[in-house]
Amino acid sequence: TGGRGWLTVMALMLGALAFTKSEGTLLALLTAFAAVLCRALQTADRQTLPREALVFISSLALALLPTIIFQIFFAPNSHTFINGLTSTLKPASLERLRVVLYFWGIELLSGKWNGFWLLSLAGLILGRGKCLRPALRMIPLTLLLYCLAVAGVYWINTFFEIGWWLANTLNRILFALTPAVIFWVFLGLENSASADKIPAVKPRR
Numbered sequence: 001t002g003g004r005g006w007l008t009v010m011a012l013m014l015g016a017l018a019f020t021k022s023e024g025t026l027l028a029l030l031t032a033f034a035a036v037l038c039r040a041l042q043t044a045d046r047q048t049l050p051r052e053a054l055v056f057i058s059s060l061a062l063a064l065l066p067t068i069i070f071q072i073f074f075a076p077n078s079h080t081f082i083n084g085l086t087s088t089l090k091p092a093s094l095e096r097l098r099v100v101l102y103f104w105g106i107e108l109l110s111g112k113w114n115g116f117w118l119l120s121l122a123g124l125i126l127g128r129g130k131c132l133r134p135a136l137r138m139i140p141l142t143l144l145l146y147c148l149a150v151a152g153v154y155w156i157n158t159f160f161e162i163g164w165w166l167a168n169t170l171n172r173i174l175f176a177l178t179p180a181v182i183f184w185v186f187l188g189l190e191n192s193a194s195a196d197k198i199p200a201v202k203p204r205r
Contacts (some may be wrong), residue, residue, distance in 0.1 A: 007056040010035065015063020023173065025067060027146050032060055034141040042134050084158035092156050100154045103166045104147075107174065116178065123185035131188030139184045143177060 011032070018028035036053060043049050084092025108117045124131050132140065150173055154166065 004052060004055045007052060008059045011056050011059035012063045014060060015065075015067070018064055018067045019070070023150075023176075026149055027142075028064075030145045030149065031138075031142045032056075034138045034145060038134075038138040038141065080159045081157050082159040084156050087158060090158035092158055096158065096162050097155045099162050100151055100166065103163070103170065104151065107166075107170050112171070120181050120185050123189055127185070127188030127191070130191040131184060133191065136184065136187055139180060143180065143184075146177070 014028040014032055017031075018025040036056065039052065040049060043052075082090050084090060084096070130136075154162065154170075
C-alpha cells in the first residue's frame with residue numbers, strides 16, 4: 001500500500017532472502033505470490049494494478065538473478081533427495097504423511113517452546129479477528145503456504161528417515177518463523193486495542 005517504491009524495496013529484500021538457502025528461496029517465492037494475490041484482491045484501482053505488478057515482478061526478477069545464477073552454474077547436485085512420488089524403493093506413503101502431520105502437532109505443543117505457540121494463538125483470539133483484516137492477510141497466507149510446502153517436502157523427499165529428519169530440522173524451521181508470528185500477533189492486538197479506545201459517535205437528532 002506504500003506505492004511502487006515500497007514494492008521495489010520488498011522485491012529486493014525477497015531477492016536477498018532467496019539467496020540464503022533453499023528454504024529461503026521457497027519462502028521468498030511464496031511471499032511474492034501472497035503479496036501479488038493480496039494486492040490484487042485489495043486494491044480498488046484496477047488501472048494501477050498492472051503497473052504495480054510489473055514493477056514488483058521486474059524488481060523481483062532482478063533481485064533473484066544471483067540466486068538463479070548460483071543454482072544453474074555453482075550449486076552442487078543434491079545427493080539427499082528421492083522423489084517419493086515416483087520412487088518404488090522409497091515411496092511417499094500415507095503413513096509417512098501421517099507421521100509428518102502428527103509430529104508437527106507434537107512439536108507445536110512441545111515444552112521446549114515454553115508455550116510460545118499457545119500464547120500466539122491466544123493473542124490472535126484476543127485480537128477478535130483484527131489479525132485477518134485485509135492489510136494483514138498476506139502474513140497468515142504466507143505462513144500457511146510455507147508450512148504446507150515444508151510439510152510436502154518432508155512427505156515427498158523420502159531420502160531421510162522421517163522421524164530423525166523431523167526431530168533435527170522442524171524446530172529450526174519453526175524458529176525462523178517466530179519473528180513473523182510475533183509481528184502478526186502484535187499488529188492484531190495493537191489494532192484491536194486502538195479500536196477499543198475510539199469513542200462511539202452518537203447520531204445527531
